Amino acid sequence: MSSTSTPAPGFPGAGAHGEERPGKIDAVPVRHPWRVVAVVVIAIFVAQLVRLLLTNEAWNWKLVFAIMFQAPVLEGLLLGTIVGTIFAMILGVGLGVLFAVMRLSDNPVLSRVAWFFTWFFRAIPRYVLLFIMGTLGILFPLSSGGLTVGVPFGDLIAKLFGLHGDLSFFNLDANQLFSSLLGGIIGLGISEAAYMAEIARAGILSVDPGQREAASALGMSNAMAMRRVVLPQAMRVIVPPTGNETIAMVKDTSLLLAVPVNSELFFQVRAIGARLFQVFPAAVAASLWYLIICSLLMIVQVQLEKKFGKGFGQKAPSPNAYKAAMLRLRGGGGGMGGV
Amino acid sequence: MNQPLVHAVNVHKDFHGNEVLKGIDLDVESGEVVCLLGPSGSGKTTFLRCINQLETIQGGRIWVDGELAGYVEKKGKLYRLNDKQIAHQRREIGMVFQRFNLFPHMTAKENVMEGPVKVKGLSKGDAAKRADELLARVGLEDRAGHYPAQLSGGQQQRVAIARALAMQPKLMLFDEPTSALDPELVGEVLTVMKELAEQGMTMIVVTHEMGFAREVADRVVFMDGGVVVEQGPPAQVIDNPQHERTQSFLSRIRTENEEYAEALAIRTAAEAL
Numbered sequence: 300m301s302s303t304s305t306p307a308p309g310f311p312g313a314g315a316h317g318e319e320r321p322g323k324i325d326a327v328p329v330r331h332p333w334r335v336v337a338v339v340v341i342a343i344f345v346a347q348l349v350r351l352l353l354t355n356e357a358w359n360w361k362l363v364f365a366i367m368f369q370a371p372v373l374e375g376l377l378l379g380t381i382v383g384t385i386f387a388m389i390l391g392v393g394l395g396v397l398f399a400v401m402r403l404s405d406n407p408v409l410s411r412v413a414w415f416f417t418w419f420f421r422a423i424p425r426y427v428l429l430f431i432m433g434t435l436g437i438l439f440p441l442s443s444g445g446l447t448v449g450v451p452f453g454d455l456i457a458k459l460f461g462l463h464g465d466l467s468f469f470n471l472d473a474n475q476l477f478s479s480l481l482g483g484i485i486g487l488g489i490s491e492a493a494y495m496a497e498i499a500r501a502g503i504l505s506v507d508p509g510q511r512e513a514a515s516a517l518g519m520s521n522a523m524a525m526r527r528v529v530l531p532q533a534m535r536v537i538v539p540p541t542g543n544e545t546i547a548m549v550k551d552t553s554l555l556l557a558v559p560v561n562s563e564l565f566f567q568v569r570a571i572g573a574r575l576f577q578v579f580p581a582a583v584a585a586s587l588w589y590l591i592i593c594s595l596l597m598i599v600q601v602q603l604e605k606k607f608g609k610g611f612g613q614k615a616p617s618p619n620a621y622k623a624a625m626l627r628l629r630g631g632g633g634g635m636g637g638v
Numbered sequence: 639m640n641q642p643l644v645h646a647v648n649v650h651k652d653f654h655g656n657e658v659l660k661g662i663d664l665d666v667e668s669g670e671v672v673c674l675l676g677p678s679g680s681g682k683t684t685f686l687r688c689i690n691q692l693e694t695i696q697g698g699r700i701w702v703d704g705e706l707a708g709y710v711e712k713k714g715k716l717y718r719l720n721d722k723q724i725a726h727q728r729r730e731i732g733m734v735f736q737r738f739n740l741f742p743h744m745t746a747k748e749n750v751m752e753g754p755v756k757v758k759g760l761s762k763g764d765a766a767k768r769a770d771e772l773l774a775r776v777g778l779e780d781r782a783g784h785y786p787a788q789l790s791g792g793q794q795q796r797v798a799i800a801r802a803l804a805m806q807p808k809l810m811l812f813d814e815p816t817s818a819l820d821p822e823l824v825g826e827v828l829t830v831m832k833e834l835a836e837q838g839m840t841m842i843v844v845t846h847e848m849g850f851a852r853e854v855a856d857r858v859v860f861m862d863g864g865v866v867v868e869q870g871p872p873a874q875v876i877d878n879p880q881h882e883r884t885q886s887f888l889s890r891i892r893t894e895n896e897e898y899a900e901a902l903a904i905r906t907a908a909e910a911l
Contacts, residue, residue, distance in 0.1 A: 512692055513739035513798075517753040517805060518729035520722045527756055531743050610743045610785035 359580045366584040371567045376588055379563025383484055383552045388545050390488025395495020400525065402500055413496065420493035425486075429557040432486035436474030446473040480562065483555040491548060498540045502533035534607040542600035546593050564588055643668040643703055643809055643840050644689060650697030651684055658684050660864040661698065668808075671841045673851040673872070676861035677887055682844045685861070686811050689842065690731040691724055703730060703808055729757060732802030736814040738794040740786040746773065746797045747782040753805045765804070772800040776830050792823030796830055803834075810834065812843040821902070848891060852876055860884045 352358065366372060402413035420428070439446040444467070450456060453466030476482060506529050514524035553565040561567070565585050572581025642665040651659040658681045666672050674682040687693045689700060691708050700707040708724060709716045719727070740749050750769035754760040760768075773779050776796035786794050795815055802810060812831065816824040828850050835841055835854050845851060851858050851872055858875040860868045860883075868881045879885045 507737075507739070509735060509737055509739040510741065513733075513735060513741070515692065515725065516690060516728060516731070516733035516735075517801070518725050518757040519753075520725045522721075523725075523756060527752065528741055532741075535743075607743075610745075610787060 357579060358583065359577060362575075362577055362580045363584045363587070366568060366571050366581055367587060369567075369571060371562075372564065372571065372584070375562050375567035376564045378480060379483075379555050379560055379566075380549065380552045380588075381592070383480065383487065383555060383560075383563070384545065384548045386484045387487035387491055387552075388548055390484065391491025391495045391544070391548075392499075392541065394489065394492035396499045396530075398492060398496035399499035399503055402496065403503060417493045417496050420490050423490070425490050425551055426554045426557050428490050429483060429486045429554050432482045433478045433558040435477040435482070436472075439473035441472060441474065444470045446471040446476060478558055480555070480558075480560050483558045483560045486558070487548065487551060487555075491544065494544060495541070498544070499533070499537055502535075502537035503529060505536045506532045531607065535604075535611060538600065538603050538607055542596065542603070545600075546596055549592050549596065550589060641701075641704055642666055643670075644842070645701040646685075646689070646698065647700075648698035649685065649688060649695050649700060651681075651688060651693060651695050658864055659688070659695070662861075662864075662866060664859065664866065666809075666840060666842060668840055669838045670856045671835045671839075671843070671854055672857050672859055673855040674842065674844045674859050674861060675846075675851065675875075675887070676867075680861040681864040682861045683813055686813050686842060686844050689809075689811060690728050690733055692733075702727070725757075729805055730808045732805060732807035732810045734795070734798050734802055734810065734812045734815050736817050738786070738791070738798045738818070740794055740798055740801070742786050745783050745785055746778060746789065746800075749786070749797055750801045750804045753801065758805070768804055769800070772803055773797070775803075775833075776800045777826070790823060791819045792826045795819065795827045799827075799830055799834070808840060810839055810841045812841065812845070814844050814846070816845070816847060821898075846891065848876060848888075848895070860887070862887070 398413040398416055401409040402417075404410050404413075423431075444465075447453075447465065447467045447470050449465065449467030449469075456462075457464055457466050477485075510528050510532065511524050514528040515521075519527065552563055555563045556566050561570075568581045568585040568588075569578070572578040575581075644664065644666040646662055646664045649659050649662040650657070660681075662681075662685055664672075664685075674686065676682045684693055688695050689702065689707070694708065705727065707727060708719055710719060711717075740746075741752065744752065747766070747769045750772055751762070751765040754765040754768060755762055770779065770782065773782050776799055778793060778796055778800070781789060781793060781797075786797070789797065799815075815831065816827050819827065824847070828847060831841070831843070831850070832854050843850075843855070853872075855872050857869060858872045859866055860875055860879070860881070862883045868875055868879060868884050875884065876888065879888055
């Protein structure tokens with residue numbers, strides 16, 4: 300309070316009794332003329348787009364909606380696109396986290412196997428990988444029993460001990476297995492796992508090493524510390540890019556055609572479009588479905604980010620405040636990437 | 639039968655050829671409060687971390703409560719314990735870190751409950767009751783539902799102490815528990831530690847707080863260059879150090895403290911103006 304009676308010398312109005320002290324700031328804001336120009340230009344483009352959408356006959360909106368709800372299209376949407384995405388992502392995330400943990404393990408064999416996996420499946424284009432999946436049956440021809448599930452090297456062991464048979468439990472038709480939706484899901488899933496491994500590894504590494512030490516000091520085993528302390532915190536970093544990966548996977552299910560799997564959204568829509576000589580409305584119908592699914596996924600992603608952001612969103616009067624804020628920014632950035 | 643709670647003999651530790659501990663001998667009796675002093679790089683924090691096996695030692699032996707840390711000896715041969723067995727040994731030892739290391743995704747109460755529930759298999763109800771008692775003991779019963787990011791540094795450190803106590807340890811290790819705190823928050827943490835000492839907890843404290851060491855410690859151990867230079871009652875080591883290295887360290891600390899006190903006094907005076 301004493302400072303009010305001793306104003307700084309040289310300050311305008313300072314010291315003089317009865318003179319008014321500077322009050323509320325009421326200034327003229329900076330003008331932004333180019334913003335107006337930008338809005339006008341954009342408005343012109345939007346108006347043209349609306350006119351194109353409403354008046355151009357080629358859209359054939361009636362046909363678009365009719366195609367969207369055809370039985371084979373709905374079946375393709377459900378099977379290839381939705382079920383395919385769900386199971387490929389389950390496989391991808393599960394294997395990805397496993398490979399991330401292996402990669403960070405002290406065991407050099409585990410670590411190198413994980414590195415090799417990532418290297419291999421990241422290098423091969425998804426389309427090519429799915430094509431290979433479809434032809435993989437050639438390695439296990441039916442004439443020699445197809446794909447055999449049994450004791451490893453069972454045929455050699457049987458031969459060694461002079462036994463009949465090959466110690467197998469059952470045989471599968473590899474051609475059928477690999478060139479089905481299951482084969483496609485395996486292909487998409489292992490390809491995804493290579494990317495998820497890197498995402499999960501980054502997430503695990505983002506957790507302060509002190510967290511693991513604190514867990515150890517409480518008497519937790521390494522596995523429990525990973526499960527209870529490290530992974531829940533890593534999830535905050537893992538979820539946003541995983542959301543992006545899931546949205547990308549929805550779109551990549553259109554590659555299932557390479558297997559070939561034809562109960563898939565884009566193939567079915569295109570087939571109808573080709574039959575009717577109305578390719579464009581068919582493409583629009585597919586786009587609308589992809590837009591709808593990806594919008595729903597974005598809602599799920601926001602919910603997941605909230606769940607795993609627990610304890611990080613709050614105002615933080617601590618040395619960790621800055622770090623938490625940076626992480627929040629990073630998380631938010633990833634989320635925006637999905638928009 | 640009257641063995642010390644911590645019995646460390648000829649402990650050696652090196653990080654990639656850089657020798658940090660060069661043969662530490664230290665016994666800590668049950669109920670004793672020992673403060674480890676020394677310049678940074680003297681190995682005091684490393685030695686503390688060796689006691690609960692956050693670091694593995696390359697030579698010597700450490701026994702905690704009569705149990706050899708990290709190994710079992712059979713017919714004169716040492717066998718390394720596995721991850722789970724080492725985790726089991728650590729249950730007896732509570733540790734408080736310089737940077738608190740609370741679990742940020744759990745509330746204060748969940749932090750305190752985590753060990754008893756997940757490691758000891760206590761029921762959630764019992765663990766919650768114990769957590770409430772412990773949070774009250776460190777004066778934070780009204781912060782049970784707060785996440786660490788919503789607490790001040792001093793409050794976080796007190797929760798961390800409660801979390802360690804929830805495992806009902808025989809020994810508490812403190813690794814510079816007040817070094818990361820704003821000066822005005824140091825007192826509340828030291829008060830909790832002092833109460834703990836008065837209740838008879840065995841404590842090993844790495845600290846630069848001379849006032850705390852003088853007042854609370856039964857014994858002060860001065861380390862430098864990976865060896866114990868001098869040890870004894872605080873009155874002897876702090877006020878009448880025998881060794882030249884201890885003397886120079888303490889005078890340096892004193893100068894720093896005086897400079898700090900002076901700066902604080904100037905700031906306080908400036909604020910009052």
